[in-house]
Structure formats: C-alpha cells, structure tokens
Amino acid sequence: MRWDTLEEETCSLARTVAVIGDRWTLLILRECFLRVRRFEAFQSSLQITRHLLSERLKKLVRFGILRRVPYSDAPKRYEYILTQKGLDLYPIIMAMVHWGDAHMGDERGRPLLHEHKTCGKLFDPVMVCSECGEALHAKQVHVHAGPARREAGR
Amino acid sequence: MRWDTLEEETCSLARTVAVIGDRWTLLILRECFLRVRRFEAFQSSLQITRHLLSERLKKLVRFGILRRVPYSDAPKRYEYILTQKGLDLYPIIMAMVHWGDAHMGDERGRPLLHEHKTCGKLFDPVMVCSECGEALHAKQVHVHAGPARREAGR
DNA sequence: TTTGACAGTTCTATTTTAGAACTATAGCCT
DNA sequence: AGGCTATAGTTCTAAAATAGAACTGTCAAA
Structure with missing residues (x-):
C-alpha cells in the first residue's frame, strides 16, 4: 500500500489517516484548536521546519480542513482557519x-x-x-x- | 523537534502522537480492533513490509499497547493482543x-x-x-x- | 526428504524529513 | 534614499525512514 492510494481505500479509517495520519499534521491541528492561525506562529511554537509546515498547510487546505484567508492586502498575507470539516476533527x-x-x-x-x-x-x-x-x-x-x-x- | 523527544513534551497530544501518530501504526491498530492478532495476518491484510510491521509491533509492545502472547511452543510462535491501555485507544x-x-x-x-x-x-x-x-x-x-x-x- | 507455514531479519533503492540559507514584499526609522 | 524588521514562504543538501525483495530458522505434514 502506497500513500497516494490510501485515500481511495474502502475504509474510513484509512481515508482519515491519509489526511491527518502523520505526526506534524496532528500537532499543527492541535495549534489550530489553540487558536494559532499564522505561519510564523505555527513555526515558532512547533519548531517545525518551514518547508514541511508549508507543505502540510497546503495539504490541509487542499483537503478542506483549513481555509487560507487574507488578513493583509499589502503585503499579501494569509492566515489559516479551521473549516467546519476541520472543526469536526x-x-x-x-x-x-x-x-x-x-x-x-x-x-x-x-x-x-x-x-x-x-x-x-x-x-x-x-x-x-x-x-x-x-x-x-x-x-x-x-x-x-x-x-x-x-x-x-x- | 525530533521524534525521540516528542514523548517527553509537556503535552498529552504530543505524547500520544509519539506512540500512535504514524500511518502504519494506526492501520495496525485498526486490524487489532478487527481481531487480527498474528504477524502473517497483519502483513497480508495491510500489505505492509515485513520489516516495518516487525518494527511497529515491537514499538506497540514496548509502550504496553499490545502484549506478545505465545500460542504455540514448538515452534515458538506469538500473537499480539491489545492490553487495556490498547483497548482504551x-x-x-x-x-x-x-x-x-x-x-x-x-x-x-x-x-x-x-x-x-x-x-x-x-x-x-x-x-x-x-x-x-x-x-x-x-x-x-x-x-x-x-x-x-x-x-x-x- | 521435500514442501509449506509462520515469524521474523537483512539488504539496497527510493522517498521523506531536518536544518540551514535564501527570496520577496512592504512598513518604519534615520 | 538606505537600511532594518516582520511575515511568509522557497530552495538546497544531508540524514533518516520506508519500500521492496530476498533470506533465515523452526517445525509439521506429505
């Protein structure tokens, strides 16, 4: 079983695991529920590498768990907010x-x-x-x- | 943050993640709750590599989530059974x-x-x-x- | 004596993650 | 104008984890 096939398994646990079944993702979600919303805030509280944080946030947005919402126009800056699907976690x-x-x-x-x-x-x-x-x-x-x-x- | 330090964090989520926060471990636990107990049975239903399965089962035993119980003396064979700590998952x-x-x-x-x-x-x-x-x-x-x-x- | 079942271990190749440095935009200070 | 800071990333190389396949050892049954 490779990870790109995991979300197509006929098993709800496997599909959930495909989305949130890694350590950084779970810790990022913990921060979300503690009201953390911004890239720098996640990075400094978790000590996650910026590369992985960026990658994981994109994935959570792609799966509809976080929304990337602008909070400043110039320069363009975004924060990450739990959707209902995310709150349901x-x-x-x-x-x-x-x-x-x-x-x-x-x-x-x-x-x-x-x-x-x-x-x-x-x-x-x-x-x-x-x-x-x-x-x-x-x-x-x-x-x-x-x-x-x-x-x-x- | 490195993974060997994760279980010493002052955060119950981090400590839980240190034990079960990876994809294979969660899928192995699914099989445990579906009454799977033996090495070959885990391996064939999950298609996990034998190497990783062996490593994960050892880890779950080390953390007291599974018990390695003999079911045959000659040859020595063992099965893996959820402890109370494991059932509490x-x-x-x-x-x-x-x-x-x-x-x-x-x-x-x-x-x-x-x-x-x-x-x-x-x-x-x-x-x-x-x-x-x-x-x-x-x-x-x-x-x-x-x-x-x-x-x-x- | 050969085959098969079971429970692993060992090896190499590939993928993922860690860690650090770099880029880009714009406000603020002098 | 020029430099400093804050924010949100991207890019690079080294280290670690995982995949995939082959191998080991024990014993029972044919």
Missing part, C-alpha cells in the same frame, strides 16, 4: 489528549485542563453511543459490512 | 472512522456499520462532556494550564 484530537492524560502522564499531573463553558465544569471527553447514550467500549461493538464494502466485493 | 480509532465516514466518503456509502450490542442498534460515536453529558464542540471548551504545565513554567 475535534473529537479525534480530544480523544488523543485524553488518552495521553490517562496513559502517558507523569507525576506532575496534566498539562491542560478543559472547561466546558456550557456547564462550567472541568471535564473529560467521553465517547458514547448515539442511540442509547451509554459509554462505548470496543468489546460491546459488532461490525457489519456496509454498502460501500459490499459494493467493493469483500 | 478505541475512542480515537472510532472518532477517526466516524470523521472519515462523514467527510471522506463517496457515493457508495459507508464501508462498515457498527452495532452496539448493549442496545442492539446501529450507532455513531458521539463525544460528550463527562460532567453534563452534552455533545462537545470545540468552541464551547476553554483551556486552562494544568499542574504539569505550570510546573514546566509556561
């Missing part, structure tokens, strides 16, 4: 943060705490079933072939 | 599958459907606040420095 990022908090922490506790403005409390993200609202666990889920899979003949 | 994988379903699909519909055994229905995963149970959205969350961050002096 939030559960992925939060799930990763939560797993890191739970399993990769050290004695100093958590780096960040999250407050839910709606209820005013510090919270953890929990993944639940859309139908019954119960917390989801891998062993309670059964997988069926969907229409795309059947059409692909597997 | 489920929300990340499901969030990625769900985003792919929503944003990277084609006209053929979904590759896989998920049934929640507990309630018997086909479901989507939803991320909610642990405190109030409401669905989470990026714009409703405020971030505070936690103890580890303050100790790191930022």
